[in-house]
Amino acid sequence: MLYSKFKKLINFIKNKNLLILTHDLADIDGFVSTLTLKLFLNQVLKNQKIYITFSELSSNSKDFKKNFSKKFPDFGYFCDENIDFSSVEVILIIDTNNLDLVKSPTNFDIQKSDIPIIFIDHHLNLDKKYKNNDIALNLIYEDFSSTAELIFELFEYFKVDIPNTYRFLLAAGILTDSGFFKYANNNTISRISKILTDKATLQDKITLLERRTNVSEKIAKIKGLQRVRLIRIGERLVGISNVSSFSASVATMLINIGFDVSIVYSQEKDDFRITTRAKKEVCQKTGLHLGKILSEISKGKGGGHDGAASVSGKENLDIYLGEIINKLKQTLII
Numbered sequence: 643m644l645y646s647k648f649k650k651l652i653n654f655i656k657n658k659n660l661l662i663l664t665h666d667l668a669d670i671d672g673f674v675s676t677l678t679l680k681l682f683l684n685q686v687l688k689n690q691k692i693y694i695t696f697s698e699l700s701s702n703s704k705d706f707k708k709n710f711s712k713k714f715p716d717f718g719y720f721c722d723e724n725i726d727f728s729s730v731e732v733i734l735i736i737d738t739n740n741l742d743l744v745k746s747p748t749n750f751d752i753q754k755s756d757i758p759i760i761f762i763d764h765h766l767n768l769d770k771k772y773k774n775n776d777i778a779l780n781l782i783y784e785d786f787s788s789t790a791e792l793i794f795e796l797f798e799y800f801k802v803d804i805p806n807t808y809r810f811l812l813a814a815g816i817l818t819d820s821g822f823f824k825y826a827n828n829n830t831i832s833r834i835s836k837i838l839t840d841k842a843t844l845q846d847k848i849t850l851l852e853r854r855t856n857v858s859e860k861i862a863k864i865k866g867l868q869r870v871r872l873i874r875i876g877e878r879l880v881g882i883s884n885v886s887s888f889s890a891s892v893a894t895m896l897i898n899i900g901f902d903v904s905i906v907y908s909q910e911k912d913d914f915r916i917t918t919r920a921k922k923e924v925c926q927k928t929g930l931h932l933g934k935i936l937s938e939i940s941k942g943k944g945g946g947h948d949g950a951a952s953v954s955g956k957e958n959l960d961i962y963l964g965e966i967i968n969k970l971k972q973t974l975i976i
Protein backbone atom coordinates (compact mmCIF):
# COMPACT_ATOMS: atom_id res chain seq x y z
CA MET A 643 0.00 0.00 0.00
CA LEU A 644 2.70 2.47 1.08
CA TYR A 645 4.93 1.66 -1.88
CA SER A 646 2.17 1.73 -4.48
CA LYS A 647 1.24 5.19 -3.18
CA PHE A 648 4.88 6.28 -3.43
CA LYS A 649 4.89 5.30 -7.13
CA LYS A 650 1.59 7.04 -7.75
CA LEU A 651 2.85 10.25 -6.14
CA ILE A 652 6.12 10.27 -8.09
CA ASN A 653 4.27 9.62 -11.34
CA PHE A 654 1.96 12.53 -10.69
CA ILE A 655 4.66 15.07 -9.87
CA LYS A 656 7.10 13.95 -12.55
CA ASN A 657 8.01 16.82 -14.93
CA LYS A 658 6.14 19.37 -12.83
CA ASN A 659 7.59 22.32 -10.95
CA LEU A 660 7.07 21.89 -7.22
CA LEU A 661 6.85 23.93 -4.07
CA ILE A 662 7.36 22.19 -0.71
CA LEU A 663 5.81 23.89 2.31
CA THR A 664 5.31 22.92 5.94
CA HIS A 665 3.10 24.31 8.71
CA ASP A 666 3.70 27.73 10.25
CA LEU A 667 6.19 27.84 13.13
CA ALA A 668 7.82 24.78 11.63
CA ASP A 669 8.99 22.32 14.25
CA ILE A 670 12.18 20.34 13.71
CA ASP A 671 10.33 17.46 12.01
CA GLY A 672 8.60 19.82 9.55
CA PHE A 673 11.83 21.71 8.92
CA VAL A 674 14.08 18.70 8.26
CA SER A 675 11.41 16.80 6.31
CA THR A 676 11.09 19.72 3.89
CA LEU A 677 14.87 19.91 3.35
CA THR A 678 15.35 16.17 2.93
CA LEU A 679 12.31 15.75 0.67
CA LYS A 680 13.77 18.36 -1.65
CA LEU A 681 17.08 16.48 -1.81
CA PHE A 682 15.25 13.23 -2.54
CA LEU A 683 13.11 14.72 -5.29
CA ASN A 684 16.13 16.40 -6.85
CA GLN A 685 17.70 12.95 -7.17
CA VAL A 686 14.72 11.17 -8.71
CA LEU A 687 13.12 13.95 -10.76
CA LYS A 688 15.52 15.72 -13.05
CA ASN A 689 15.26 19.06 -14.81
CA GLN A 690 12.41 20.63 -12.95
CA LYS A 691 12.21 23.35 -10.34
CA ILE A 692 11.72 22.37 -6.71
CA TYR A 693 11.25 25.31 -4.38
CA ILE A 694 11.16 25.21 -0.59
CA THR A 695 10.32 27.95 1.84
CA PHE A 696 9.25 28.46 5.47
CA SER A 697 6.89 31.04 6.94
CA GLU A 698 8.55 30.93 10.35
CA LEU A 699 10.58 28.39 12.30
CA SER A 700 9.77 27.46 15.91
CA SER A 701 12.35 28.49 18.50
CA ASN A 702 13.49 24.85 18.78
CA SER A 703 14.03 24.70 15.02
CA LYS A 704 15.97 27.97 15.06
CA ASP A 705 18.29 26.61 17.79
CA PHE A 706 18.71 23.37 15.87
CA LYS A 707 19.47 25.23 12.64
CA LYS A 708 22.11 27.25 14.48
CA ASN A 709 23.79 24.11 15.91
CA PHE A 710 23.54 22.33 12.58
CA SER A 711 25.09 25.25 10.65
CA LYS A 712 27.94 25.37 13.14
CA LYS A 713 28.65 21.66 12.64
CA PHE A 714 28.18 21.79 8.87
CA PRO A 715 29.19 25.32 7.80
CA ASP A 716 29.22 24.30 4.12
CA PHE A 717 25.57 23.18 4.07
CA GLY A 718 24.42 26.66 3.19
CA TYR A 719 21.06 26.14 1.54
CA PHE A 720 17.89 26.37 3.61
CA CYS A 721 15.19 28.12 1.63
CA ASP A 722 14.21 29.92 -1.60
CA GLU A 723 13.57 33.62 -1.18
CA ASN A 724 11.86 34.41 -4.46
CA ILE A 725 9.27 31.95 -5.60
CA ASP A 726 7.60 32.40 -8.93
CA PHE A 727 4.11 31.08 -8.19
CA SER A 728 3.08 31.26 -11.81
CA SER A 729 5.54 28.44 -12.50
CA VAL A 730 4.51 26.20 -9.56
CA GLU A 731 2.47 23.21 -10.72
CA VAL A 732 2.09 21.17 -7.51
CA ILE A 733 2.39 22.15 -3.83
CA LEU A 734 3.52 19.46 -1.39
CA ILE A 735 2.41 20.18 2.18
CA ILE A 736 4.58 18.51 4.80
CA ASP A 737 3.87 17.51 8.43
CA THR A 738 0.24 18.66 8.55
CA ASN A 739 -2.97 17.92 6.65
CA ASN A 740 -4.66 21.12 7.76
CA LEU A 741 -4.28 24.08 5.40
CA ASP A 742 -5.34 26.46 8.19
CA LEU A 743 -1.93 25.81 9.74
CA VAL A 744 -0.01 26.66 6.57
CA LYS A 745 1.06 30.21 5.82
CA SER A 746 2.29 30.65 2.32
CA PRO A 747 4.92 33.21 1.34
CA THR A 748 3.80 36.54 -0.09
CA ASN A 749 0.27 35.80 1.15
CA PHE A 750 -0.45 33.58 -1.82
CA ASP A 751 -3.84 31.96 -1.11
CA ILE A 752 -3.31 28.21 -1.51
CA GLN A 753 -6.93 27.30 -0.69
CA LYS A 754 -8.29 29.53 -3.42
CA SER A 755 -5.69 28.66 -6.03
CA ASP A 756 -6.09 25.86 -8.56
CA ILE A 757 -2.61 24.49 -8.00
CA PRO A 758 -2.98 20.84 -6.91
CA ILE A 759 -1.87 20.18 -3.32
CA ILE A 760 -0.68 16.89 -1.82
CA PHE A 761 -0.23 16.18 1.90
CA ILE A 762 2.67 14.16 3.32
CA ASP A 763 2.00 13.81 7.02
CA HIS A 764 1.76 11.62 10.12
CA HIS A 765 -0.99 13.42 12.07
CA LEU A 766 -4.59 12.30 12.43
CA ASN A 767 -6.17 12.50 8.99
CA LEU A 768 -8.75 15.29 9.27
CA ASP A 769 -10.29 14.21 5.95
CA LYS A 770 -10.85 17.80 4.96
CA LYS A 771 -12.08 18.08 1.42
CA TYR A 772 -10.03 20.67 -0.40
CA LYS A 773 -11.04 21.22 -4.01
CA ASN A 774 -7.43 21.14 -5.22
CA ASN A 775 -6.46 18.00 -3.25
CA ASP A 776 -6.85 14.51 -4.69
CA ILE A 777 -6.90 12.41 -1.50
CA ALA A 778 -5.68 9.34 -3.40
CA LEU A 779 -2.30 11.06 -3.78
CA ASN A 780 -1.83 11.97 -0.10
CA LEU A 781 0.66 10.13 2.09
CA ILE A 782 -0.93 10.42 5.54
CA TYR A 783 0.13 7.70 7.96
CA GLU A 784 -0.70 8.15 11.62
CA ASP A 785 1.35 5.11 12.61
CA PHE A 786 4.59 6.93 11.73
CA SER A 787 5.99 8.79 14.72
CA SER A 788 7.48 11.50 12.48
CA THR A 789 7.21 12.80 8.91
CA ALA A 790 10.99 12.38 8.66
CA GLU A 791 10.44 8.59 8.74
CA LEU A 792 8.08 8.79 5.78
CA ILE A 793 10.74 10.73 3.85
CA PHE A 794 13.32 8.13 4.90
CA GLU A 795 11.09 5.37 3.47
CA LEU A 796 11.08 7.22 0.13
CA PHE A 797 14.89 7.17 0.06
CA GLU A 798 14.87 3.45 0.94
CA TYR A 799 12.26 2.42 -1.58
CA PHE A 800 13.79 4.31 -4.50
CA LYS A 801 17.31 3.31 -3.37
CA VAL A 802 18.60 6.88 -3.18
CA ASP A 803 21.78 7.50 -1.16
CA ILE A 804 21.45 9.71 1.90
CA PRO A 805 24.45 12.01 2.46
CA ASN A 806 25.84 12.24 5.97
CA THR A 807 24.46 15.75 6.63
CA TYR A 808 20.95 14.65 5.68
CA ARG A 809 21.22 11.67 8.02
CA PHE A 810 21.65 14.22 10.80
CA LEU A 811 18.57 16.08 9.62
CA LEU A 812 16.36 12.99 9.42
CA ALA A 813 17.51 11.72 12.80
CA ALA A 814 16.76 15.10 14.40
CA GLY A 815 13.16 14.94 13.12
CA ILE A 816 12.69 11.40 14.36
CA LEU A 817 14.26 12.02 17.77
CA THR A 818 12.23 15.13 18.52
CA ASP A 819 8.86 13.95 17.22
CA SER A 820 9.18 10.57 18.93
CA GLY A 821 10.06 12.36 22.20
CA PHE A 822 13.49 10.68 22.10
CA PHE A 823 11.72 7.34 21.46
CA LYS A 824 9.13 7.72 24.21
CA TYR A 825 6.38 7.70 21.53
CA ALA A 826 8.30 5.48 19.12
CA ASN A 827 7.26 2.09 17.82
CA ASN A 828 9.38 -0.83 16.58
CA ASN A 829 9.54 0.64 13.07
CA THR A 830 10.93 3.91 14.43
CA ILE A 831 13.83 2.04 16.03
CA SER A 832 14.51 0.00 12.93
CA ARG A 833 14.52 3.12 10.72
CA ILE A 834 16.82 5.10 12.99
CA SER A 835 19.25 2.17 13.12
CA LYS A 836 19.46 2.30 9.30
CA ILE A 837 20.07 6.06 9.39
CA LEU A 838 22.93 5.88 11.88
CA THR A 839 26.45 5.21 10.61
CA ASP A 840 29.95 5.28 12.09
CA LYS A 841 30.19 8.87 10.89
CA ALA A 842 26.78 9.82 12.23
CA THR A 843 26.31 8.27 15.65
CA LEU A 844 23.31 8.62 17.91
CA GLN A 845 25.27 10.66 20.46
CA ASP A 846 26.42 13.12 17.75
CA LYS A 847 22.80 13.70 16.91
CA ILE A 848 21.61 14.11 20.45
CA THR A 849 24.32 16.74 21.00
CA LEU A 850 23.00 18.68 18.02
CA LEU A 851 19.59 18.88 19.65
CA GLU A 852 20.79 20.25 22.95
CA ARG A 853 19.59 23.74 23.66
CA ARG A 854 19.78 26.19 26.46
CA THR A 855 16.34 27.20 27.64
CA ASN A 856 16.16 30.96 27.27
CA VAL A 857 14.93 33.16 30.09
CA SER A 858 11.50 33.93 28.60
CA GLU A 859 10.75 30.23 28.24
CA LYS A 860 11.80 29.68 31.86
CA ILE A 861 9.47 32.49 32.98
CA ALA A 862 6.62 31.04 30.91
CA LYS A 863 7.12 27.69 32.61
CA ILE A 864 7.17 29.21 36.08
CA LYS A 865 4.04 31.28 35.39
CA GLY A 866 2.36 28.27 33.83
CA LEU A 867 3.06 26.35 37.00
CA GLN A 868 1.82 29.16 39.28
CA ARG A 869 -1.45 29.42 37.37
CA VAL A 870 -2.24 25.73 36.97
CA ARG A 871 -5.67 24.57 38.08
CA LEU A 872 -6.11 20.92 39.03
CA ILE A 873 -9.15 18.94 37.96
CA ARG A 874 -9.43 15.40 39.24
CA ILE A 875 -11.35 12.92 37.09
CA GLY A 876 -11.44 9.58 38.92
CA GLU A 877 -7.82 8.62 39.39
CA ARG A 878 -6.61 10.95 36.64
CA LEU A 879 -5.26 14.46 37.12
CA VAL A 880 -5.89 17.16 34.54
CA GLY A 881 -4.03 20.49 34.68
CA ILE A 882 -5.24 23.69 33.00
CA SER A 883 -3.06 26.74 32.73
CA ASN A 884 -2.44 29.77 30.55
CA VAL A 885 0.66 31.58 29.34
CA SER A 886 1.30 34.10 26.59
CA SER A 887 3.87 31.96 24.77
CA PHE A 888 5.70 28.60 24.98
CA SER A 889 2.41 26.82 25.59
CA ALA A 890 3.79 23.55 24.18
CA SER A 891 6.74 23.40 26.55
CA VAL A 892 4.50 24.38 29.48
CA ALA A 893 2.04 21.61 28.55
CA THR A 894 4.89 19.08 28.38
CA MET A 895 6.26 20.29 31.70
CA LEU A 896 2.87 19.73 33.38
CA ILE A 897 2.91 16.12 32.18
CA ASN A 898 6.47 15.69 33.45
CA ILE A 899 5.55 16.86 36.94
CA GLY A 900 2.67 14.41 37.26
CA PHE A 901 -0.48 15.50 35.44
CA ASP A 902 -2.06 12.84 33.22
CA VAL A 903 -3.46 15.43 30.82
CA SER A 904 -2.49 19.08 30.40
CA ILE A 905 -4.34 21.91 28.69
CA VAL A 906 -2.50 25.19 28.17
CA TYR A 907 -4.05 28.14 26.39
CA SER A 908 -2.64 31.44 25.13
CA GLN A 909 -4.51 34.50 24.04
CA GLU A 910 -3.18 37.25 21.86
CA LYS A 911 -5.63 40.01 20.88
CA ASP A 912 -8.47 38.15 19.15
CA ASP A 913 -6.61 34.91 18.60
CA PHE A 914 -6.21 32.01 20.97
CA ARG A 915 -4.37 28.73 20.89
CA ILE A 916 -4.98 25.65 23.03
CA THR A 917 -2.19 23.09 23.40
CA THR A 918 -2.87 19.73 25.00
CA ARG A 919 -0.70 16.81 26.07
CA ALA A 920 -1.47 13.44 27.65
CA LYS A 921 0.57 10.56 29.03
CA LYS A 922 0.94 7.75 26.51
CA GLU A 923 -0.11 5.19 29.11
CA VAL A 924 -3.36 7.11 29.71
CA CYS A 925 -4.12 7.18 25.97
CA GLN A 926 -3.48 3.46 25.68
CA LYS A 927 -5.55 2.49 28.72
CA THR A 928 -8.53 4.80 28.14
CA GLY A 929 -8.56 5.26 24.36
CA LEU A 930 -8.07 9.00 24.82
CA HIS A 931 -7.16 10.71 21.53
CA LEU A 932 -6.59 14.44 21.98
CA GLY A 933 -6.26 15.00 18.21
CA LYS A 934 -9.74 13.58 17.66
CA ILE A 935 -11.25 15.60 20.51
CA LEU A 936 -9.81 18.89 19.26
CA SER A 937 -10.76 18.13 15.70
CA GLU A 938 -14.35 17.28 16.74
CA ILE A 939 -14.96 20.36 18.87
CA SER A 940 -13.47 22.73 16.28
CA LYS A 941 -14.99 21.05 13.22
CA GLY A 942 -11.63 20.06 11.84
CA LYS A 943 -9.64 23.18 12.63
CA GLY A 944 -7.56 21.51 15.32
CA GLY A 945 -5.95 18.13 15.46
CA GLY A 946 -2.79 16.19 16.17
CA HIS A 947 -1.91 12.89 17.80
CA ASP A 948 -3.47 10.88 20.63
CA GLY A 949 -1.08 12.37 23.21
CA ALA A 950 -0.38 15.80 21.69
CA ALA A 951 -2.76 18.11 19.87
CA SER A 952 -3.60 21.76 19.43
CA VAL A 953 -6.22 24.10 18.07
CA SER A 954 -6.29 27.81 17.24
CA GLY A 955 -9.29 30.08 16.92
CA LYS A 956 -10.69 33.56 17.24
CA GLU A 957 -13.65 33.20 19.58
CA ASN A 958 -15.27 30.55 21.79
CA LEU A 959 -12.16 29.88 23.89
CA ASP A 960 -14.29 29.19 26.99
CA ILE A 961 -16.65 26.97 25.04
CA TYR A 962 -13.73 24.98 23.62
CA LEU A 963 -12.17 24.56 27.08
CA GLY A 964 -15.50 23.43 28.54
CA GLU A 965 -16.01 20.91 25.76
CA ILE A 966 -12.50 19.51 26.16
CA ILE A 967 -13.11 18.97 29.90
CA ASN A 968 -16.46 17.30 29.17
CA LYS A 969 -14.89 14.94 26.65
CA LEU A 970 -12.09 14.16 29.11
CA LYS A 971 -14.67 13.35 31.78
CA GLN A 972 -16.41 10.92 29.43
CA THR A 973 -13.15 9.27 28.41
CA LEU A 974 -11.06 9.19 31.57
CA ILE A 975 -13.75 8.03 33.98
CA ILE A 976 -13.55 4.43 32.74
Ligand SMILES: [Mn+2]
Pocket residue numbers: 671672737764787788789819
Ligand atom coordinates in the same frame (compact mmCIF):
# COMPACT_ATOMS: atom_id res chain seq x y z
MN1 LIG B 1 5.83 15.87 12.79
